[in-house]
Amino acid sequence: MANSTPITVIDRETGKAFHEKILGEKWIRWAYQDGNATTLESLLFRSSLISTLMGWWYDSPFSKGKIDSAIHELEINEWEFASPKESYGSFNEFFARHLKDGTRPFDPAPENIVSPADGRVLVFPKLDEDTFAPVKGHPFNIRKMLPVASEHFINGSLAIIRLCPADYHRYHFPCAGKIVQSRDFAGALHSVNPIALGSGPDVFGENKRSYTMIQTPNIGTYCYVEVGAFGVGSIINTKTDGSVQKMEEKGYFKFGGSTVVLVFEQNKIRFSEDLIANSAAGHETLIKVGQPLASAIEKTDKK
Template sequence: MQNTPIQVVDRDSGTVFDEVILGEKWIRWAYQDSSSNLMERLLFRSSLISRLFGLWYDSPLSRGKIRSVINELSIDMAEAVRPAEDYKSFNDFFARHLKPEARPFDPDPTQIVSPADGRVLVFPELDKDVFVPVKGHPMSINAMVPGLSHQFLGGALAIVRLCPADYHRYHFPASGQIETSEDIAGALHSVNPIALGAGPDVFGENKRCNTLIKTNNIGSYCFSEVGAFGVGAIINTKTAGTVSKMDEKGYFKFGGSTVVVVFEPGKVAFSPDLVANSARGRETLVKVGQPLASAVI
């Protein structure tokens, strides 16, 4: 098995660190060990295990896990609206709200912001239908956003990968009008780069929700929430109407998850640091509201 560490750039400090992966041994076994095909199908192509996780983490019995996870993952509870002891279940804690001042953003309508806390990889210009994540397998825009892909071929795409330590509510990166929203059933593969390098088209096979938002200055963009192993649910709290930048769109329950935002060709230019790090095959750790891209005027 390959055990090359996953390196991430911390945007705030500029330092590069090796990501600590919860359950790394099992992810590598499921996706990199040729003897694990049956288990991979059992765990990741069926939603049973994730549903069981969801039931447990919705239960008051799961409250005891909150403090240990805060300590293990060094979660800053000073940012949260409610203290740790105030949550009724682990999922209640996992989908915690943050204080508004914890995630400031630029209100300039030409500035597009990160939709979530997470590790960002950007593709400034897609090779028509195909994009390839870090150490990954080719993914398809046609498979990821069926029925919408024609306007995004050759466009730009950002992947924001969330880990268990992250704030798990996601927000609109730019203002606009929701045109369509579609839930798509699918598998629950891990979204970790280990899994992305093993072959499944995670963004085309996993459970997801695709939302098309029309804007005044960057055309339309597609916002896709991608479910992953252990995710009890994708909960969208805003599914229609007019939206403002940084309005909450929804949240994930427990598990690693991913948000993908796809832009039309020639409409946005990603932040230079994200482009440079992505070109080196490194994700960048960012916070929701931080700069993602600028409108091409």
């Protein structure tokens, strides 16, 4: 029988825990927890066909009717929208919406690293060489996630920001720097929901993903990874080369749950204390673009 334990997230602004509303929760639990994953894996998760068809439909004008129900069901704040909901020509236009100026304030100090996305964050202050384990008993490793770049990040630090359908789906640069390398990997489209992560698929090593290496003045070179998931029509990177500024847009996801992963070199950053404490207790923290994520470690502080 499926484990129906709710997903508990800490609201950073209030400090209170809440149970996450999961779009299609019954379906996800059925697919991953009722012994059906093997049967469905090839059809749904290792083939892009279903997600491609979903992407086509969400790009079409026929999908506009889903906008009102999504806003209501997911309790999305319309006040933040840069354009009124009636102006969107498709659900994907709504999903990849811009926000009003000033909606996501941030600290411009160069030594402070900010969240690149709205979502639910887990942080790992130090990798076990190349390994991190968001779910007990199911470790993942950066060698598989970054097969040609992992050696830079052995014993480093890592943050996972998981986006849900309710979230703002544009992602940004957490600090200033210069893009020095990028690469795309084809792959499966497993769900990034913790229900799926706790059931065994190697989401970070098998899913479709893109990564960008960014050289910075304060924290060395870090890796910015976008992970695709079931239902994601596309990962769209709008900034792909040259110098980047803190909070400049990097790209956006089309419909579906998605994830951004930041991987840092050893002894370069220190995550915010509340994120460390919540993650150590096994809880994601609800975070927004521009909120504090980490700070650069001064050279004199490094051990």
